[in-house]
Amino acid sequence: MDLLAQQLINGLFIGSVYGLFAVGYTLVFGVLDILNLAHAAVFTLGGLLALWLVETAGLSLWLAFPASVLACGVLGLILDRVAFAPLRQRADSNFSGLISSIAMAIIFESAALGLFGARTVRFPAHTVSVHIWRWGGISITSLQVEIVAVALLLMVGLTQFLNRARAGKAIRAVAENDRTARLLGIHVDGIIAFTFFISSALGGAAGILFGLYFDSLSPDMGRSIELKGLAVIILGGMGSIPGAIIGGLAFGLSEVLTVAITGTSNLRDAVAFTVLFAVLILRPSGIFGRRKMREA
Amino acid sequence: MLLQVRDVTRTFGGVKALDGVCLEVEKGGVHGLIGPNGAGKTTLINILSGITAPSSGEVLLDGQAVHGLPAHRLAAMGVARTFQNIRIFPAMTCLENVMAGQHMVASRPFFPRLFCLPSARRREKDQRIEALACLRRVGIEARADFPAKALSYGERRRLEIARALASRPRLLLLDEPVAGMRQKGVQEMGRLVQSLAAEGMTLLLIEHNMAFVMGLCSRITVLNFGRTLTTGNPEQVSHHSEVIEAYLGVSESHA
Amino acid sequence: MEALGQFFAIYGSLVNFIGINALLALSLYLTLAAGQLSLGSAAFAAIGGYTAGILTMKCGFPFLLSVAIGSILSGLVGLVIGLPVLRLRGVFLAIATLSFGEVVRIIVLNLDITGGAQGLVGIPNLTKTWGIYLTLALAGYSIARLRRSRAGWCFESIREDETAAAAMGINTTYYKTLAFTLGALLAGLAGGLYAHLNYIITPREFGFSVAVDLLIYNIVGGVRCWYGPMLGAFLLTALPEILRGTGVAAGPVRMAANGLILLLVILFLPNGLVSVFTRPGRPQAGLPPAAVAEEV
Numbered sequence: 001m002d003l004l005a006q007q008l009i010n011g012l013f014i015g016s017v018y019g020l021f022a023v024g025y026t027l028v029f030g031v032l033d034i035l036n037l038a039h040a041a042v043f044t045l046g047g048l049l050a051l052w053l054v055e056t057a058g059l060s061l062w063l064a065f066p067a068s069v070l071a072c073g074v075l076g077l078i079l080d081r082v083a084f085a086p087l088r089q090r091a092d093s094n095f096s097g098l099i100s101s102i103a104m105a106i107i108f109e110s111a112a113l114g115l116f117g118a119r120t121v122r123f124p125a126h127t128v129s130v131h132i133w134r135w136g137g138i139s140i141t142s143l144q145v146e147i148v149a150v151a152l153l154l155m156v157g158l159t160q161f162l163n164r165a166r167a168g169k170a171i172r173a174v175a176e177n178d179r180t181a182r183l184l185g186i187h188v189d190g191i192i193a194f195t196f197f198i199s200s201a202l203g204g205a206a207g208i209l210f211g212l213y214f215d216s217l218s219p220d221m222g223r224s225i226e227l228k229g230l231a232v233i234i235l236g237g238m239g240s241i242p243g244a245i246i247g248g249l250a251f252g253l254s255e256v257l258t259v260a261i262t263g264t265s266n267l268r269d270a271v272a273f274t275v276l277f278a279v280l281i282l283r284p285s286g287i288f289g290r291r292k293m294r295e296a
Numbered sequence: 297m298l299l300q301v302r303d304v305t306r307t308f309g310g311v312k313a314l315d316g317v318c319l320e321v322e323k324g325g326v327h328g329l330i331g332p333n334g335a336g337k338t339t340l341i342n343i344l345s346g347i348t349a350p351s352s353g354e355v356l357l358d359g360q361a362v363h364g365l366p367a368h369r370l371a372a373m374g375v376a377r378t379f380q381n382i383r384i385f386p387a388m389t390c391l392e393n394v395m396a397g398q399h400m401v402a403s404r405p406f407f408p409r410l411f412c413l414p415s416a417r418r419r420e421k422d423q424r425i426e427a428l429a430c431l432r433r434v435g436i437e438a439r440a441d442f443p444a445k446a447l448s449y450g451e452r453r454r455l456e457i458a459r460a461l462a463s464r465p466r467l468l469l470l471d472e473p474v475a476g477m478r479q480k481g482v483q484e485m486g487r488l489v490q491s492l493a494a495e496g497m498t499l500l501l502i503e504h505n506m507a508f509v510m511g512l513c514s515r516i517t518v519l520n521f522g523r524t525l526t527t528g529n530p531e532q533v534s535h536h537s538e539v540i541e542a543y544l545g546v547s548e549s550h551a
Numbered sequence: 552m553e554a555l556g557q558f559f560a561i562y563g564s565l566v567n568f569i570g571i572n573a574l575l576a577l578s579l580y581l582t583l584a585a586g587q588l589s590l591g592s593a594a595f596a597a598i599g600g601y602t603a604g605i606l607t608m609k610c611g612f613p614f615l616l617s618v619a620i621g622s623i624l625s626g627l628v629g630l631v632i633g634l635p636v637l638r639l640r641g642v643f644l645a646i647a648t649l650s651f652g653e654v655v656r657i658i659v660l661n662l663d664i665t666g667g668a669q670g671l672v673g674i675p676n677l678t679k680t681w682g683i684y685l686t687l688a689l690a691g692y693s694i695a696r697l698r699r700s701r702a703g704w705c706f707e708s709i710r711e712d713e714t715a716a717a718a719m720g721i722n723t724t725y726y727k728t729l730a731f732t733l734g735a736l737l738a739g740l741a742g743g744l745y746a747h748l749n750y751i752i753t754p755r756e757f758g759f760s761v762a763v764d765l766l767i768y769n770i771v772g773g774v775r776c777w778y779g780p781m782l783g784a785f786l787l788t789a790l791p792e793i794l795r796g797t798g799v800a801a802g803p804v805r806m807a808a809n810g811l812i813l814l815l816v817i818l819f820l821p822n823g824l825v826s827v828f829t830r831p832g833r834p835q836a837g838l839p840p841a842a843v844a845e846e847v
Binding site for chain 1: 588635636639641642643645646647649650651653654657658660661759760763766767770802803804805806807809810811813814817818821
């Protein structure tokens, strides 16, 4: 029983990181209808950059975290400028945008490989002081709590920002209909660039938290979360922020439950992807999606 | 009667785009479908061509129930159409567009092509000649080898009609064929429509250009808020008080 | 003759690999030609490869029969998967095929008969270089002749505008499924040949990144023309060797070069490298100018 409870708690922890990753992913899709497959590479660079700042530049994590997140935001701006903005007027911009995001993913990943090497690395032992709480058979570390707190803070902050702030409302207006938004006097290209900034910053933050949680970072760490992130945003409904958060948590739980039930980690991803496949066939708009399927 | 629409209703998420529409189109001749924006004209054309299914009601083509059939089945029964927002195949040449449109009537088996049999070449040559005839019909033969995306707006409209003609339809649905065209283009399109009708083809066209509709159509149906307001010849329709109120009155104030 | 022998001793496996990649790229081309973006081709190669490998190794089937059965099985799976999945469009289709690919990979990873993560070991080396290239020639020729046949016109029309194609009388569901199934058939065939090339196949060789590579071959070569994918597969498979020959370090630089090529192609040559050879504004090869027809 304790084991199950422990697993569920772990699932929530890792799920919050998935959610944070997916929120950025889904934000760009909601605004542009483009799947940004470079998101996972930004995630990787975020984690590795923070590690470099801590290890080589000697910053404390509390400085390295925002610095790295900011740098990832800038990567997002570059992404938009280089890979997406030039294609915006093209009739098949969904398709060509997907391809150019793959190209940027490869370039970013090779940069990670070139700058940080191919080996698996980890944050130095005393980057964050870890305290462990125990109740019966359940243990929770302060690191886990911090990770969840940061992830939730960022996600709630984003939601509030989109609902309240002027720029956030502008993002939603562009997502709804960019032509109307333009008529309303919104600087659409600027808003799109800003969206990429936020999305990539959140992706980078997810990368740092992921690296801290699993105590391991590598240039290809984005590969597995890329697919999981896709699964999450489909489950949650493409473009839906609350959907991505809940989808992330659900996905984290499904992973640990599959491991707990089958007793091996081999089938961990199988359940998730089977569910994803089924959702796509039965309810392509996702569980929380409101957006209708586009006609063409 | 070639086409009978009986009490057709179509709702989109609770909103009735069409609400018990009735319409009869006789064989041969040009039938106009007019009404203010949002009256449901395009929805009706979409139903008649199988792009959308009606929520209720029936559509009979030559006495046969066809509502709810997929688009390709309706095309096989001789219904062809053009789109309001022109849907030609941009990357193909004009000739290729029309040859693609021959899908229903052309025989293009794979194996004779695979083995380069003379029959395959002969067939293709015949089909190309026929496609050229369609292009000539609409007056853009000289553009045959141009990529469709390089055409002017009016030429695209013509190309789309040529592609529709390639399937030798019985019923041709035209969605705003002269929208955005200048006087000369409108006149040429009018002559084209007339010549098609003279050959025995039945045409149903949506158009906002009143002079065009009044000059061409033998019958006109007016839609308003998803309902049939009236049907009659141009004379009757243009003097119908509700029509003037709902439609002509509005357009006059625009003019 | 001796020089040729020497060339093969050094580059034989590269030559084989190029041929296999070209076949796989062609299999994806079949679906792309009908406007359907699939990321599942690697999975179909896996189905064909594992089936064929198991049949020769464990059932003692003759090579050709095994490969044929693998290919047909892959095609059947393509048919069954294609029917529901092809209702989805664009990005959703890509994600659905991707998740199907992941499910296949995980199944292969967990079955006993496929050898799990260690892979299927001990497959006899029966595939010859001439066999690969004969298959490639036949496949390439058939696909080239498909153009201007009934199916070829339908694929092209659907790619250009699915709604207009349907209104023109094309049974879009049928032809999309046909393209998908033929693609799966060819991918399965390539997989079967690949399995008998290397003594061993592992699930890793059929993952998401392989599916992305196949897409890249198509985009870089060009998807408007049947030899585009072959060109792309040839260039990008040979590129690492060429770079190695010119003394460029392995790893990051090669990867970055791949990404950069893809980015430049999608930005500046949306129809791929083959569009360099076909002059713009002119009818493509295969359709003589209309004027000729008129003289008849």
